[in-house]
Amino acid sequence: MASTRLPGKPLADICGLPMIVQVALRARDADVGRIVVAVDHQEVFEAITAAGFEAVMTRVDHQSGSDRIHEALLKSDPENKAKIVINVQGDLPTIEPETIRAALRPLQNPAVDIATLTVEIDDEAEKTNPNVVKVVGSPISDSRLRALYFTRATAPYGSGPLYHHIGLYAYRRTALDKFVSLSPSPLEKRESLEQLRALEAGMRIDVEIVKSVPLGVDTPADLEKARRLLATKL
Known part of the structure; x- marks a missing residue:
């Protein structure tokens, strides 16, 4: 709600519904x-519940989305039933449901702690843009990398594809518990x-390659x- 570039953006109208409700609909799909x-605002809570979705009020002073979803997880699932949590950011109203599902695939490997997404960069300007986070990873298959590093620099060096990181994460619950207990690295x-905190702590992040970057509304x-x-689409 406190976005400086788009104040109140979770409630911004998109095709007759608040943006946050549109994201919830994509998650449902x-x-x-x-x-x-x-x-973390009563107005947003009321918009979500009026649309028939479940909302959890969290503190306003969280430093990261991971901390916020961890608080929501503890409040909404005290019995520890959920073993995997997907964090879909609230400013992705046009995200494809298949993109959300793709984040689960790397967790089929029990050795993976956290899964996330990437897309191959085809715009030359993005390769040197520090606002485009790059994944440096070792290929596991045609559609997956094991993350070695994330950077705002142009990397890795030399010929070959570069990958634009998409900040949608799927965590094993145990990995999320560990992650939020760590100090910033x-x-x-x-x-x-923040994903570098996990890598520096020895956690494994695998990255699914998808076809497009979802539009983030900023x-x-x-x-x-x-x-x-x-x-x-509608």
């Missing part, structure tokens, strides 16, 4: 389990990328684009 929306603070221009995209 993914059909992978219970949906809980972690919120040196590389995390240097790159401003500005009024993004909001207009999301409205056009969703209107076309």
Whole structure:
């Protein structure tokens, strides 16, 4: 709600519904389990529950999305039934349900702690843009990498594909518990990328390669684009 570029953005209207409700609908269409929306404002809580979804009120001072979903998990599932949690950010109203499902696939390997997504970069400008986070990973298959590093720099060096990280995560519950117990790590603070905390702690992150980057709504221009995209789909 406190977004500086788009104040109140969770409640921004997209095709007649608040953006946060549109995201919840995409999560429902993914059909992978219970949906809980972690919120920190009463207005957002009321919008979610009015649309028939479950909401959990969390603190306003969390430093990261991982901390917020961990609090929501403890409140909504005190009996420890959920073993995997997918964190879908609330500003992805046009995300494809298949993209959400894709985040689960790397966790079929019991050695993987956290799963996330990436797409091959085809725009030359993105390769040197520090706002585009790159995955440096070792190929496991045609559709998956084992993450070795995440960086804002252009990496790895040399010929070959570069990959744009998509910040949607699927955590084993045990991995999320461990992650939020760790202090911010040196590389995390240097790159401003919290996933490096997990890698520095020896946790394994595998990355599923998908076809497109979902639109994140951060500005009024993004909001207009999301409205056009969703209107076309509807």
